[in-house]
Amino acid sequence: MxxxxxxxxxxxxxxxxxxxxxxxxxxxxxxxxxxxxxxxxxxxxxxxxxxxxxxxxxxxxxxxxxxxxxxxxxxxxxxxxxxxxxxxxxxxxxxxxxxxxxxxxxxxxxxxxxxxxxxxxxxxxxxxxxxxxxxxxxxxxxxxxxxxxxxxxxxxxxxNPPFPPLAKGGEGGFGDKKSIFKRGVVISSIIILSMFSILFLSDMPKYPFFNKGMSLIKFTFKYSGKHRTEQRELTERETKDILMHMRRTNSPFSKIRMIGKRERLPIYVELELDNRNILSKTYYPAGLRKDIPTFAYEEFPVPPGVHHIKVKMRDSKDTNQFDYFIEKEIEVMPEKTFVMDVSPIFSEEQKIE
CATH class of the missing domain: 3.40.50 (Rossmann fold)
Structure with a gap:
């Protein structure tokens, strides 16, 4: 009840x-x-x-x-x-x-x-x-x-003569035809204005550059640097006391079978534009344990035209040399953005020996 x-x-x-x-x-x-x-x-x-x-x-x-x-x-x-x-x-x-x-x-x-x-x-x-x-x-x-x-x-x-209607026809009630028409007009106006606002904002405002007539280079990468300590694979002897289904040695993925501290090294970057250094910065891995991939994002306003770019990066303890290198010429159009994502440089093929 x-x-x-x-x-x-x-x-x-x-x-x-x-x-x-x-x-x-x-x-x-x-x-x-x-x-x-x-x-x-x-x-x-x-x-x-x-x-x-x-x-x-x-x-x-x-x-x-x-x-x-x-x-x-x-x-x-x-x-x-x-x-x-x-x-x-x-x-x-x-x-x-x-x-x-x-x-x-x-x-x-x-x-x-x-x-x-x-x-x-x-x-x-x-x-x-x-x-x-x-x-x-x-x-x-x-x-x-x-x-x-x-x-x-x-x-x-x-x-309020007579007793006001509840939800049906009649003047002044909730179901008043004039009131329904007015609400319909208001709702339709809101929908139409919203549609025009979306259409307008989808193309406006244009991307604001630092100076009119200039262009923009965006430099970015995302990469998991090397581990700070040596990683080695667990042996069967080390896991003999662990339940079979919990043994990492059974995993088909080599990273899971490894043992060692999870912290990764920071990545140091030097960027030259037309033989002029415009960036020297160390990027640190994210996460409380510093084991999440390192992310970088920088913006550089430049005059339009052809530019010579040289990138040098390091994710090792040896501060006397760089581990990765890329050099190229790019053409940037007026008031356009050129995105330079150097994440592929970390592949084995582009490493410096």
Whole structure:
């Protein structure tokens, strides 16, 4: 019941369809058009339903439907009642903290407040819904609260004649055709403006160079340098006490079979452009253990035309020589970018012996 979700338990005679049919039938029995039609959804544990019928028999504009627990009420029942002609809905449940099924009243309150799904749809006028949380000893207050609800609905009608529609046609309601048209125009305008903004920004602004008429060289590489300490392959003897499936000697990958510290050496780079040194820098491996590949990225504004580039790099402990070398001529067009990715230089074929 209340300790479960509203739809967790199905009881004979209390399916969603049967409840809505009962609500429609009760409201159709109200013939008094002078007073607001009021639908009551009541917890059978908080008040004796038989006494309610006796109490309200002389109030023809009020009809009630009883539930084993108030937690069984789906917000759609409230919406359906308002859609079916009710001018107001009052909900009567157990005192907070005294639910017969633990959490029924708390969960329903959360649904009505929009804090727990399912919730009331946005078009529902919550001013036409009243909640009462009493026990059976407060049954004398039922008529008093209903009379108060009637007066509030009548006052609301005087300010908003007739009772405002819930989600259907009619001027001023949530389903007002003019309002729908206005919302459609606003949404369409936002979509069109967004599309034009995307088209504009896809080509604008143009890449900003340091100086108009200049070009740009981007120098980059990504490489895992040599290990700082010697790496050697594990032997079967060293792994004999390790479980068979955990032995690295069984791996088909040579790197996994190796043992040694994971830290890698930094990479030192010197870059010359037209016989002029423009970069001398050491790049360090990433990661807490300094074992993640080293990454470099630099930008150099240059005049357009043909340029002679020489790159020397080192990833060893010997500081007297370079391990990798590349020299080439490049042509850079005006206001264009030339990307120089030297990662392939680290392949065995381009090493300096």
């Amino acid at each position: 209340g300790s479960c979700d509203f739809n967790a338990i199905k009881l004979d005679g209390l399916t969603d369809i049967q409840i809505k049919e009962k609500i429609a039938r009760l409201l159709s029995e109200i013939s008094d058009d002078k007073m607001p039609k009021i639908l009551g959804l009541i917890c059978g544990q908080s008040i004796n339903t038989g006494k309610i019928e006796d109490e309200l028999k002389d109030i023809p504009n009020v009809k009630t439907a009883s539930f084993p627990c108030i937690g069984m009420i789906h917000p759609s029942f409230v919406e359906y009642g308002l859609d079916s002609g009710a001018d107001g809905v009052f909900i009567w449940g157990c005192v907070n903290g005294d639910c017969h099924y633990r959490e029924g009243n708390t969960w329903l309150q959360s649904r009505l407040d929009g804090k727990r799904p399912p919730i009331l749809r946005k078009g529902v006028d919550v001013r036409r819904i009243r909640e009462y949380w009493f026990s059976s000893i407060h049954k004398d207050k039922l008529r008093e609260e209903i009379n108060l609800s009637e007066r509030e609905l009548i006052a609301y009608e005087d300010k």
